[in-house]
Amino acid sequence: MEIIYYLVPMAMIIVAGIVAGLFWAVKSGQFDDMEGPAHQILMDEEIFPEDSENKEFNKENNNE
């Protein structure tokens, strides 16, 4: 069981990393808008009109 004296401190270092990551995420504003990004996906679609979709489609076809 002596292994815990090594493993537990290791786990603590990982936890410290997690907390540091969380603080960084909060500070960089990733949690500021919890709803916006979900809607943004839907809005992206409208920005590209149909022909750009076709272009993508054509490009793929041409490559083939």
Add this chain to the structure above:
Amino acid sequence: MCCKGCEAVAQAIVDGGMENYYRYRTEKGITAQELVPDVLRQMEVYDRPEVQKTFVRHAQGNIREASLILEGIVCAACVWLNEQHLKSLPGVLDVQVNYSTHRARVSWNDDETHLSEILRAISAIGYLAHPYDPSVHQQLLEKQRRDYLKRLGLAGALGMQVMMFAVAMYIGDWWGMEDAHRIFFQWISLGLTLPVFVYSGRPFYQAAWRDLRHGRAGMDVPISLGIMIAFGGSLISMLRGSGHVYFDSVVMFIFFLLTARFLELAARKRASEHTEALIQSQATSAVREVDAIETEIVAALELEPDDIVQIRPGETIPSDGVIIEGVSSVDESLLTGESRPCSKRVGDILVGGSVNIENFLRMRVTSAGQESVLSTILQLVERAQAEKPAIARLADRVAGYFVLGILILATAVGIWWWLNDPQQWLSVTIAVLVVTCPCALSLATPAAITAATGSMIKKGLLTSRGYALERLARADTIVFDKTGTLTQGQPGIDRVLCYGKLKEQNILQIAALLESRSEHPLARAFTDIELNESWALIDFRNIPGGGLTGTVNGVPYYLGNSAWLKEISGHDVPLNQEADIPDGTHILLADDKQVLALFVLHDSVRAGAMELVHDLQVMGMKVMLYSGDDKSAVEPVAQKLGMDTWRSGMLPADKLKQVRMLQQQGETVAMIGDGINDAPVLAGADVSIAIGDGARYAAAAADMVLLSDKLSVLRDGVVTVRKMMRIIRQNLGWALAYNLAALPLAAVGIIHPWMAALGMSTSSLLVVANAMRLTK
């Protein structure tokens, strides 16, 4: 400044012409107490009139009113403290703090005190106040949210580790474990708990400390005490090598409480979102014409009446005004809840905050900044949210006594267990302190009120007084005015019957000239008639509930209803002589000698009026119609709508008398009418709703204002307030029942500290979630 001493030093430096010390120094001087001194120094700025223009409202004389945001409010007790402290200042007339939005409305006499003094007084008791400015408020909310997220994240991440070791140790108690391992685990747990204890728990200690310093007991006192006893007790047991450790309970309690606070913050933000949207819709800049060619961009607040402003499509209208060029449609949904754009042409009124959709417009500013309609609406909303209904005040008082009771009880229970079973005393005391925290009790009412107000504004029913919601919920009689309320308020002239020698055209012109000065809805029937420019109107008088008098070309004329005309001129009224006079509103024109003409006006019933009356009756209300119009106009409308009772030919004073009579019979009366003509009766009713258009509601004495065109919103409003009262009762009932039920269980030692933490947080969350049902 932190104290009088520093203030004297700073004053001496400035007086001696040594301001450069402040301008060029790179470090702040050492102060006895680093209480954000630069913020305090800025407060003087808020006394300058050009700065005050945006957020201060002038009442009569030197009495001023302002909205402030308070930083550091955590519970209803903080609200109380700020109110009490500010009220004790000389010159401060009234203070009301809203817990839900952390805003305060302060009115003061500028002769005796200044805004900066008030702000300083607030900071002296450990809070920070800023004059209300939407962008600052947003930033504050954002900062608070980030803070909470970090504290919550830390408590969650480390808490999980502590729990893991706690489980290991519980199992160890059962199966046996080596002492070396136990001690190792305890030290690790201590190391993990310490950051949570110090950082995540800080908001609770700060709030509790503030309470204690002012000799009060808020809900954070038992929370902080519980956390500290659990932590300290565990530390001592650990060092002595005997007894149980409760690090798991400490982190769990902090984690759950923070979750409840965080959700409450989010819920509050959501509920007041619509008001925020209103505030943000205020255009910040405007394009003002300097001369025929040149334009300049100015702040919306700098606009003065009679400025000419250009509004491009898609822009927000910066202030109230009248269109002088262009045709466009305008989205007023934020103000009225009406989603369809309304078309506007030259001469139409634009309301600040609405959005120009189609075409370029030029507008002449009629009122700007503080005076504009949108500002007025915002101020009405703030006033309503700041005023506490009776039920909320009661809950505050109860919660205060409750905390005191808990503290005394916890001490007694702790001592009893100490004497009888020293093994258990720590665990039981913690459980008692935690499980009985009256958080749910304190949250029950404000959460429901915020949610209800928000949901009603969204539909277009504005609450401007705090007591309105409670009274509307209790109302059992609802009295309507007719013209402009249940009917269109856009009357047309059906027939003109002439009795004298004057030609019909002249008669119409005389009537139109008199009506052109009147605000009565019926006056609109005459607006299409072209006025004779050469005629002059003098001695004009408006007799509410009667009619109009004025002298045209030296001849005095009377225009009004038959009863009033008979009384004032003594003429016999030809109404009963002819049988073929059609139904409708009858208005007579007379001079000193005889009756000249009879106008028959018609006004059609508004869409939804019939459904509204029916729905209100189904909900158990008596629906009545009081009108100043003649019987011939009122009867058909009342019968068509299926009114319970109706009265015609009433003066405003008669209406008031009738309402008083109903009140004496024990009825709670809601009065619905247009803001101006019915002002006295609106003020006399228990709760009044004005049906406003344009800028009128600013002058209304009403408790609520219907901004929407849809009458059905009134029914929705009644439904919402009744639901609100039900939810408040449920919340208070639940909170009291929970606390009373949990207390004995904790006192006899059945409830373990971690169960207490879970129960208390669930109770708070339940109350907030219940209130949020109102926003749907």
